[in-house]
Amino acid sequence: MxxxxxxxxxxxxxxxxxxxxxxxxxxxxxxxxxxxxxxxVKALASTEVDIxxxxxxxxxxxxxxxxxxxxxxxxxxxxxxxxxxxxxDLKHPEKDEDRAKDPEWLVMLGVCTHLGCVPxxxxxxxxxxxxxxxxxxxxxxxxxxxxxxxxxMAIPKYEFINANTIKIG
Amino acid sequence: MSDxxxxxxxxxxxxxxxxxxxxxxxxxxxxxxxxKNLNYWWTFGGILTFCLITQIVTGITLAxxxxxxADMAFESxxxxxRDVNYGxxxxxxxxxxxxxxxxxxxxxxxxxxxxxxYKSPREIIWIIGIMIYLLMMAAAFMGYVLPWGQxxxxxxxxxxxxxxxxxxxGEGIVNWLWGGxxxxxxxxxxxxxxxxxxxxxxxxxxxxxxxxxxVPGNNNPIGIDIKKPSKDTVPFHPYIVxxxxxxxxxxxxxxxxxxxYAPNILGHADNYIEANPMVTPAHIVPEWYLLPFYAxxxxxxxxxxxxxxxxxxxxxxxxxxxxxxxxIRSAVFRPLYKQFYWILVADVLILGYMGAMPAEGLYLLIxxxxxxxxxxxxxxxxxxxxxxxxxxxxxxxxxxxxLGGSSNLALAKNKESLDK
Numbered sequence: 001m002x003x004x005x006x007x008x009x010x011x012x013x014x015x016x017x018x019x020x021x022x023x024x025x026x027x028x029x030x031x032x033x034x035x036x037x038x039x040x041v042k043a044l045a046s047t048e049v050d051i052x053x054x055x056x057x058x059x060x061x062x063x064x065x066x067x068x069x070x071x072x073x074x075x076x077x078x079x080x081x082x083x084x085x086x087x088x089d090l091k092h093p094e095k096d097e098d099r100a101k102d103p104e105w106l107v108m109l110g111v112c113t114h115l116g117c118v119p120x121x122x123x124x125x126x127x128x129x130x131x132x133x134x135x136x137x138x139x140x141x142x143x144x145x146x147x148x149x150x151x152x153m154a155i156p157k158y159e160f161i162n163a164n165t166i167k168i169g
Numbered sequence: 170m171s172d173x174x175x176x177x178x179x180x181x182x183x184x185x186x187x188x189x190x191x192x193x194x195x196x197x198x199x200x201x202x203x204x205k206n207l208n209y210w211w212t213f214g215g216i217l218t219f220c221l222i223t224q225i226v227t228g229i230t231l232a233x234x235x236x237x238x239a240d241m242a243f244e245s246x247x248x249x250x251r252d253v254n255y256g257x258x259x260x261x262x263x264x265x266x267x268x269x270x271x272x273x274x275x276x277x278x279x280x281x282x283x284x285x286x287y288k289s290p291r292e293i294i295w296i297i298g299i300m301i302y303l304l305m306m307a308a309a310f311m312g313y314v315l316p317w318g319q320x321x322x323x324x325x326x327x328x329x330x331x332x333x334x335x336x337x338x339g340e341g342i343v344n345w346l347w348g349g350x351x352x353x354x355x356x357x358x359x360x361x362x363x364x365x366x367x368x369x370x371x372x373x374x375x376x377x378x379x380x381x382x383x384v385p386g387n388n389n390p391i392g393i394d395i396k397k398p399s400k401d402t403v404p405f406h407p408y409i410v411x412x413x414x415x416x417x418x419x420x421x422x423x424x425x426x427x428x429x430y431a432p433n434i435l436g437h438a439d440n441y442i443e444a445n446p447m448v449t450p451a452h453i454v455p456e457w458y459l460l461p462f463y464a465x466x467x468x469x470x471x472x473x474x475x476x477x478x479x480x481x482x483x484x485x486x487x488x489x490x491x492x493x494x495x496x497i498r499s500a501v502f503r504p505l506y507k508q509f510y511w512i513l514v515a516d517v518l519i520l521g522y523m524g525a526m527p528a529e530g531l532y533l534l535i536x537x538x539x540x541x542x543x544x545x546x547x548x549x550x551x552x553x554x555x556x557x558x559x560x561x562x563x564x565x566x567x568x569x570x571x572l573g574g575s576s577n578l579a580l581a582k583n584k585e586s587l588d589k
Contacts (some may be wrong), residue, residue, distance in 0.1 A: 037355075039349065063447065067351045118448060131449075148472055
């Protein structure tokens with residue numbers, strides 16, 4: 001008897017702690033998860049954009065999920081410049097062919113991958129974009145070339161519904 | 170201390186005090202023996218308490234008129250400024266009060282650094298102080314977001330994006346903080362809630378800070394342990410109360426100057442433009458009190474390492490009681506430390522200036538050197554100095570150097586030999 005009693009008690013303690021931890025976790029999770037993007041935010045997942053009025057060399061900016069998306073109609077020079085870059089020169093190597101389905105149209109999130117500012121058009125050392133916050137330079141394909149940003153500007157999911165309309169998301 | 174012996178005079182007082190010893194606490198606080206050589210640098214604890222109360226009172230009144238919604242926040246702040254009776258005054262006190270709070274806390278921290286107040290047996294006071302400082306930065310940052318101007322929005326974007334530097338889970342954490350895919354209404358409402366909560370957390374920590382202080386008692390300008398109560402101490406009331414009150418008045422003159430004559434000088438004009446997620450202002454700068462850390466963030470060319478460097482710059486302070494190996498507290502008796510102390514002050518000011526300038530060219534270079542020196546001070550100079558430095562003998566008591574005695578003579582001699 002005297003040998004067994006402590007073991008039973010230890011088992012009970014351990015079981016109580018375990019149930020307690022699970023219980024606290026089960027109550028804590030809703031409190032944490034309520035801060036995640038809610039159903040109404042997730043519902044605004046796609047936007048359709050009319051691009052018929054964009055002439056070569058111009059960029060329009062549209063809002064998608066609260067973030068700006070750059071839609072640039074690139075000139076032949078810009079396409080040539082983007083495609084002639086060697087992969088070794090890139091911090092985040094990506095081919096321009098993989099970033100722009102239709103070489104004339106570059107569709108990407110206008111969000112600097114450093115700390116989320118909106119880079120400026122036609123600025124910087126690589127004829128693309130320049131982020132005024134901490135000095136990141138992007139090329140005509142939106143790839144990071146110089147500065148603190150670690151990645152190229154992201155390409156969202158998009159498709160051409162017809163020649164004049166792009167659906168983002 | 171007298172609280173154990175304290176017996177209230179009135180019958181009701183005794184009856185009450187036996188059930189809840191509030192009168193004993195009041196007696197402890199008024200009689201609390203304080204070193205009699207405390208200088209004006211010691212008045213900033215009281216000034217900081219005043220700052221906290223000011224922020225809470227003005228904050229609660231502003232919250233009666235402010236609307237935490239992305240479509241209405243900016244207008245509601247303008248409504249406070251133009252329509253609400255004395256709204257302009259309350260808001261300017263609150264906005265400049267944040268700056269005054271940080272001004273006072275920096276003086277308070279640098280006083281600790283000079284007189285070695287963080288050393289044994291006051292490590293816990295110091296660490297609670299660092300926690301208060303961290304919460305102050307969080308509260309100030311979230312408060313700055315509430316007017317929903319351009320600087321609010323982009324400051325929030327940049328700072329929350331710091332978390333995206335964390336590998337693998339960074340993106341998820343940022344979306345969780347935002348409650349969406351960008352800084353938006355859900356972000357604003359939660360920031361308002363937390364901005365309202367944090368001052369009360371700070372208040373709780375202030376109680377612990379003072380409680381922990383009352384265990385060993387105040388450090389003092391010569392940094393020696395003193396007997397309490399003794400010839401070296403005076404009661405807190407009225408001696409320290411009147412000194413604190415005078416210093417507070419002087420501080421309030423500075424405070425009032427900003428509120429009435431230059432209420433926007435510490436802010437940014439861009440924050441009077443409503444938040445626009447499509448356009449980033451040309452030059453994003455945090456408030457002046459965060460600039461040194463901002464300079465450290467920008468001086469590292471790698472995103473993750475930059476964030477780590479910035480956080481370490483703050484957290485390294487918590488380890489200070491163990492990084493400083495010298496047993497002598499006050500810089501008065503540490504001739505070398507005194508010089509390094511002033512170099513550190515200059516270094517932090519330089520970092521602050523570089524944080525306000527664009528991150529390029531010479532500014533960036535100086536910022537990098539200053540960042541390197543900041544860490545060098547805490548990680549190399551302080552630990553080594555404790556072993557290498559030849560300190561000046563400390564007096565045995567506060568009265569001894571004044572009334573004369575052998576130690577005083579030795580001190581004078583030592584100073585002479587150091588001068589040679």
